[in-house]
Amino acid sequence: MSVLESKIPEGPIEKKWTKHKNEIDLVNPANKRNIDIIVVGTGLAGGSAAATLAELGYNVKTFCYQDSPRRAHSIAAQGGINASKNYQGDGDSDYRLFYDTVKGGDYRSREANVYRLAEVSGNIIDQCVAQGVPFAREYGGLLDNRSFGGVLVSRTFYAKGQTGQQLLLGAYSAMNRQINRGKIQAFNRHEMMDLVLVDGKARGIIARNLVSGEIERHSAHAVVLASGGYGNVFYLSTNAMGSNVMAAWRAHKKGAFFANPCFTQIHPTCIPVSGDLQSKLTLMSESLRNDGRIWVPKKEEDAKAIREGKLKPTELGEDDRDYYLERRYPAFGNLVPRDVASRAAKERCDAGYGVNKTGQAVYLDFKAAIERYGKEKAFTSGHKNPSEDEIIKLGEEVVESKYGNLFEMYEKITDQNPYKTPMMIFPAVHYTMGGLWVDYNLMTTIPGCYAAGEANFSDHGANRLGASALMQGLADGYFVLPYTIGDYLADDIRTGEISTDTEEFETAEREVKERIQKLFDANGKNPVDYYHKKLGKIMWNKCGMSRNEKELKEAMEEIKELRDDFWANVKLTGKAEAKNQELEKAGRVADFLELGELFAKDALERNESCGGHFREEYQTEDGEALRDDENYKFVSAWEFVGNPRDAKLHKEKLEFDNIELKTRSYK
Amino acid sequence: MKLKLKIWRQEDAQDQGGFQDYTVDGIDGDMSFLEMLDVLNNDLVNDGKEPVEFDHDCREGICGSCCLQINGEPHGPDRLITTCQLHMRKFNDGDEIVIEPFRATAFPVIKDLVIDRSSFDRIQHAGGYISVNTSGNTQDANSIPIEKEKADDSFYAATCIGCGACVAACKNASAMLFTSAKVSQLALLPQGEIEAHDRVLNMVHQMDKEGFGNCTNTGACEIECPKGISLENIARMNREYLSASVAG
Numbered sequence: 004m005s006v007l008e009s010k011i012p013e014g015p016i017e018k019k020w021t022k023h024k025n026e027i028d029l030v031n032p033a034n035k036r037n038i039d040i041i042v043v044g045t046g047l048a049g050g051s052a053a054a055t056l057a058e059l060g061y062n063v064k065t066f067c068y069q070d071s072p073r074r075a076h077s078i079a080a081q082g083g084i085n086a087s088k089n090y091q092g093d094g095d096s097d098y099r100l101f102y103d104t105v106k107g108g109d110y111r112s113r114e115a116n117v118y119r120l121a122e123v124s125g126n127i128i129d130q131c132v133a134q135g136v137p138f139a140r141e142y143g144g145l146l147d148n149r150s151f152g153g154v155l156v157s158r159t160f161y162a163k164g165q166t167g168q169q170l171l172l173g174a175y176s177a178m179n180r181q182i183n184r185g186k187i188q189a190f191n192r193h194e195m196m197d198l199v200l201v202d203g204k205a206r207g208i209i210a211r212n213l214v215s216g217e218i219e220r221h222s223a224h225a226v227v228l229a230s231g232g233y234g235n236v237f238y239l240s241t242n243a244m245g246s247n248v249m250a251a252w253r254a255h256k257k258g259a260f261f262a263n264p265c266f267t268q269i270h271p272t273c274i275p276v277s278g279d280l281q282s283k284l285t286l287m288s289e290s291l292r293n294d295g296r297i298w299v300p301k302k303e304e305d306a307k308a309i310r311e312g313k314l315k316p317t318e319l320g321e322d323d324r325d326y327y328l329e330r331r332y333p334a335f336g337n338l339v340p341r342d343v344a345s346r347a348a349k350e351r352c353d354a355g356y357g358v359n360k361t362g363q364a365v366y367l368d369f370k371a372a373i374e375r376y377g378k379e380k381a382f383t384s385g386h387k388n389p390s391e392d393e394i395i396k397l398g399e400e401v402v403e404s405k406y407g408n409l410f411e412m413y414e415k416i417t418d419q420n421p422y423k424t425p426m427m428i429f430p431a432v433h434y435t436m437g438g439l440w441v442d443y444n445l446m447t448t449i450p451g452c453y454a455a456g457e458a459n460f461s462d463h464g465a466n467r468l469g470a471s472a473l474m475q476g477l478a479d480g481y482f483v484l485p486y487t488i489g490d491y492l493a494d495d496i497r498t499g500e501i502s503t504d505t506e507e508f509e510t511a512e513r514e515v516k517e518r519i520q521k522l523f524d525a526n527g528k529n530p531v532d533y534y535h536k537k538l539g540k541i542m543w544n545k546c547g548m549s550r551n552e553k554e555l556k557e558a559m560e561e562i563k564e565l566r567d568d569f570w571a572n573v574k575l576t577g578k579a580e581a582k583n584q585e586l587e588k589a590g591r592v593a594d595f596l597e598l599g600e601l602f603a604k605d606a607l608e609r610n611e612s613c614g615g616h617f618r619e620e621y622q623t624e625d626g627e628a629l630r631d632d633e634n635y636k637f638v639s640a641w642e643f644v645g646n647p648r649d650a651k652l653h654k655e656k657l658e659f660d661n662i663e664l665k666t667r668s669y670k
Numbered sequence: 671m672k673l674k675l676k677i678w679r680q681e682d683a684q685d686q687g688g689f690q691d692y693t694v695d696g697i698d699g700d701m702s703f704l705e706m707l708d709v710l711n712n713d714l715v716n717d718g719k720e721p722v723e724f725d726h727d728c729r730e731g732i733c734g735s736c737c738l739q740i741n742g743e744p745h746g747p748d749r750l751i752t753t754c755q756l757h758m759r760k761f762n763d764g765d766e767i768v769i770e771p772f773r774a775t776a777f778p779v780i781k782d783l784v785i786d787r788s789s790f791d792r793i794q795h796a797g798g799y800i801s802v803n804t805s806g807n808t809q810d811a812n813s814i815p816i817e818k819e820k821a822d823d824s825f826y827a828a829t830c831i832g833c834g835a836c837v838a839a840c841k842n843a844s845a846m847l848f849t850s851a852k853v854s855q856l857a858l859l860p861q862g863e864i865e866a867h868d869r870v871l872n873m874v875h876q877m878d879k880e881g882f883g884n885c886t887n888t889g890a891c892e893i894e895c896p897k898g899i900s901l902e903n904i905a906r907m908n909r910e911y912l913s914a915s916v917a918g
Contacts, residue, residue: 051804054804055804055805058803058804058805069727069733069735070725070735070786070787070788071787071788071790071791071832072791073734073791073794073832074727074728074733074734074735074832076727076728076733078728078732078733079728079730079732079733088811088812090812123806126806127806128811129806129808129809129810129811130802130804130806130808131811132808132811132861133800133802133808133809133861134799134800134802134804134861135799135800135824135855135856135859135861135862137821137822137824137825137828137855137859138811138821139821139825140815140816140818140821140822141818142818143815144815144816144817144818144821145812145815146811146812162825162828163825165732165829168732168829168831169825169828172828175794176794176798176799176800177799177804179791179794179795179798179799180799180801182795183795183796183797189791191788191791214780214781241730243727243728243729243733244726244727244728244729245727277700278698278700278701280698280701280705280708280709281701281705282702282704282705282708282729283729283730285729285730286730411750412730412731412755415751415755415757416755416757418700418757418759481804481806482806527718530712530715530716532708532712574715574716574718576714576715576718576719576720576721577720581682581781582682582723582780582781582784584721584723585715585721
């Protein structure tokens with residue numbers, strides 16, 4: 004009997020959530036005033052949860068390492084947010100969104116959670132519009148939609164290439180309203196250093212004030228972790244520089260199980276790596292794949308000439324180009340899901356057809372789209388017999404109105420004009436589907452400790468579809484957690500304020516201080532970045548887009564050695580009791596050095612390929628992922644027992660009653 | 671490239687601070703300005719010295735964390751970019767670069783190049799929202815059509831990233847562009863119209879209380895704004911403010 008209780012309600016899938024809401028315990032408004040909740044992280048999930056909980060009457064304390072909640076990395080999401088509104092009348096429904104998400108996740112997510120996500124998705128759009136989020140509109144004044152990878156309908160709402168920013172500012176404004184009412188206390192420039200348990204329940208956190216360096220105790224009746232994903236374990240990723248796993252990992256070490264750590268999304272359309280001193284990678288929105296065609300040269304010698312700068316991509320004729328996604332996946336073409344598109348790019352580059360100086364890039368070409376739009380525009384504006392130049396001019400205008408800011412961004416970074424020469428792209432680490440294991444109520448295996456948004460594992464299975472992260476973050480924060488947390492807190496109405504003057508807080512604070520001291524006590528040979536970069540290389544080379552048993556075993560050893568070296572030889576400067584960015588980085592990298600090992604172990608023990616997890620030993624003849632539903636149709640939830648490599652596996656079996664398990668095909 | 675850097679160093683809010691000289695070598699044109707500072711900091715840590723503290727996070731021009739005054743210009747010599755989007759190809763070998771934090775009374779220095787912009791947050795607390803509950807029981811998103819042009823203008827105002835370049839560029843350290851962007855975003859939408867009067871009065875009141883200066887229409891803010899937020903927003907806020915004041 005597993006210790007994992009998913010608490011999925013009984014009944015038909017479309018009634019589960021309503022039934023659950025009707026049956027769970029509630030806390031009356033007067034009692035909510037006596038209950039405190041800590042929310043760690045102020046992105047879409049944390050910001051929306053904090054605002055809603057405060058609005059319901061709870062006393063909320065938020066924590067973020069940035070100087071303002073508005074800067075959380077949700078802000079960088081570009082393309083859009085999915086919802087099953089069916090405004091386009093193209094046959095969308097809650098079931099179809101549910102189906103696409105479960106299939107897109109390669110049948111490794113929990114049905115009931117995903118259905119609930121689809122069910123509340125429409126509410127998110129209503130809510131955001133009411134808050135003043137300026138979504139893109141059509142000339143008739145109604146909301147516009149576009150399509151994204153892995154689906155056959157247009158259900159993505161967007162605000163140019165800045166959808167994440169606009170949604171986050173919406174959640175931030177809802178938070179501000181509650182801050183103004185005194186219901187949220189915002190602790191910005193604060194980092195959670197540990198979770199405090201009292202009688203087995205999450206009752207507070209130890210935080211470091213990043214300005215003064217002071218170690219602070221904060222208590223609450225429940226703690227919500229909305230601290231994002233752990234993509235920065237790869238060093239180079241599209242995550243913000245500060246994004247880290249500390250909050251989730253500290254909770255893991257205190258008893259929260261960590262689920263599916265190896266499920267990582269490598270996004271296919273990022274700007275390729277240019278040099279050794281690069282600090283981060285930049286994503287180009289997946290929406291570009293609506294109009295851009297992806298290709299590499301058909302002949303190896305052409306690819307070589309391009310790499311050496313002897314040939315330009317524009318000089319290659321149609322017959323010399325290999326539009327490999329359209330060739331391999333005629334039904335979905337350039338709009339296959341992210342994992343499929345990324346692997347296909349790697350396959351071509353590994354085979355010697357890659358472009359860029361490094362050979363690690365493919366082309367994303369807008370020439371065909373510019374011509375098509377140009378002809379359309381000429382026709383609709385009554386322009387007969389337009390010249391080639393006129394068509395291109397008109398077409399470029401249309402493409403600019405759709406993707407202008409993305410093209411500008413590309414040009415600023417690479418110094419190349421993507422209207423005239425194809426963009427170069429390559430996959431990069433972008434999102435982590437794995438995270439803290441949670442039940443249907445979003446509670447981790449520690450009573451009173453919740454996880455929301457990217458920090459939990461629940462909705463995306465082994466691969467996330469485009470425009471679904473924003474949907475999940477806001478669904479968790481606005482519409483799920485504020486209800487489900489009441490079920491737990493209903494028992495706490497007589498508890499009274501939690502004192503921080505107890506042994507548990509004292510011990511936790513002492514441990515945090517000792518850990519910081521230990522970092523300063525190291526031998527002082529190498530800066531923190533030295534270790535982070537090394538870890539990133541191990542992860543990318545051995546736990547990246549494709550994995551095998553031998554290399555995963557090597558990765559586990561190498562990460563352990565690197566971790567030992569880190570604790571013996573890391574070099575810190577400055578003081579603990581002051582602003583100190585090196586110390587902040589060191590604490591985060593220390594946790595990545597543990598998580599990385601668990602990541603590799605999880606990948607090693609999952610002897611199948613599914614979604615973003617591709618094991619070279621398990622593939623079909625034509626190189627597609629080969630799932631093993633008989634033996635691996637479960638969530639791997641890892642319990643910490645001392646060392647990452649000794650973590651104990653608990654399996655949550657996945658049941659699929661509403662969807663037929665198939666080999667995922669986009670052909 | 672080899673560069674001479676003159677960087678503002680300040681221990682904490684109480685310290686008086688001053689410029690210090692550094693040199694960095696091996697800088698490539700494809701590197702971003704912040705990656706150049708990473709190189710410097712790595713050298714400093716290797717020498718056992720304290721690295722230069724600066725705010726940064728997304729490094730793709732959207733979070734608004736980075737806030738460097740480079741050779742006297744917010745976010746440096748290029749237009750429509752944040753500091754993290756400035757590339758070293760804009761500089762030449764042997765250049766001397768002066769790097770300071772954004773300067774304003776309402777943005778006190780915390781350490782080195784890191785400043786406290788919580789005054790911006792407090793302006794937003796004062797009214798930068800629509801008072802609608804997050805219950806999800808609002809009406810259908812398409813029940814109020816909004817003219818595309820208005821929705822687009824609202825969006826452009828909403829693209830403000832709250833970095834503070836407008837304040838740093840202004841000789842009066844005025845926060846009018848920042849405040850007016852939020853006022854405009856919401857005033858342009860039917861959803862935000864209802865509270866428009868209270869919003870503009872409260873936000874402007876808070877802006878003044880934080881110690882930002884007045885606007886004298888020089889337009890430096892618009893030129894230095896990484897998102898190109900238009901001066902029209904200030905004009906709109908003035909109109910809103912006037913009509914709210916008259917309405918009492």
